[in-house]
Amino acid sequence: MTLSNPLIIIALLFALLGLLLFFLTLRSWKKKKRFGAAFKFVSALLMFALAALFATICLAVQGYHALTKEELAAVVKVEPTGAQKFTARFVMADGSERLFPLAGDQLYVDAHILKWTPLANLFGLHTSYELDRVAGRYADLTDEATKTHTVYSLAKIRPLDMFALRQRFAFLNPLLDAEYGSATFINSNTPEEFKVMISTSGLLLRKSEKGNAQ
Template sequence: MSHELATIVLAACGGLLVIVGLLFFLRPRWLLGWLKGMAVFGLMLLGAYVLIIAINIAGYQSLEGMQTVATISTQRQGDQLWRVTLEPQNNAPYVETLRGDQWQVDARIIRFSGPLRWVGIAPGYRLERLGGRYTSLEQERAQPRSVVGLGEATWPDLWALDQEFNLPFIEGVYGNATFMPMRDGALFDVRLSSSGLVAVPVNEQAREAVQEWNQ
């Protein structure tokens, strides 16, 4: 489209919008009806947004300060094959067989701002996945992966919607994960704050595994 044609089209659209706006003022009933309709529509949108937040908050657990959210223990079953037990706080344990040299836990965190923070809604978390990792990059690319979901998906997914649309008053924290080496008889605490996950060795086997891993 040439600049001349674009100018004509835009001028016509602009003039039409001005005329439509003037008609609202010439007939106040139209304007009042339109304003009422927009106010009702805005309230409905706000109510739907609040309902979505409420539905999603029900699927998350409250997060205030640093707290232990789960424990993980590992038992060797074979070469790079492990029986991993994850025990979330106040939930039934997960007992899974994982392949690899390390375990990894992923979590989702939602933080609130504005009026949602003013009313005292604490950040929420949900443990998302438990999986195995290989130390070797070649194995990580070529060997079969073992990943277990830890939480049921909620629809609509507020965390995913925030990642895509940057929702108001919501902050879905991305990329929260922690991982540690496997060791027969090792026990770890998984701790979480509003900034992310941290794994802490609890017994001697876990501390030895971390010490060797860091060398």
């Protein structure tokens, strides 16, 4: 979260306006201008509320990545370790690595996608995504219903999430054009390296050139 973020700049501007109006409120009160003081105080509260709103939205979308075209979200290397068991080593877009032991015949990955309205675009909010979960998936429905399930979170831990925030507060409706989940899966019975690709149309797993070369 940096000062180059338009949402932070807007939140700071509203906060500064709120502080200015608050000091003007105190001055009007000392001059016994009660009506003027009351008006400035209400205006200050409004500015602080708007500052809190934009700061909250900024915090809630942290971890989501701007999405303008098909992008590489992660590289994952699948390695079978036994019957219906495998590991998935993720190298995320930021370079961090995570290893997951999974059960099943297929690698499953899903993501959250947020599509903002043109109004929200003016505040620097554009279509964005965040990888959400990785899991093992069974090809057979009976296995899926009866065998061990393994699932892990890929999302970053943070105090607020835009998906949850959107469900709690209806006033965010005009800002979000669409919110949806996208999922993809692929067989995990042979050692392979895949690229987790994401676009505005959804998520997909594609064999990497390195994996094809092997």
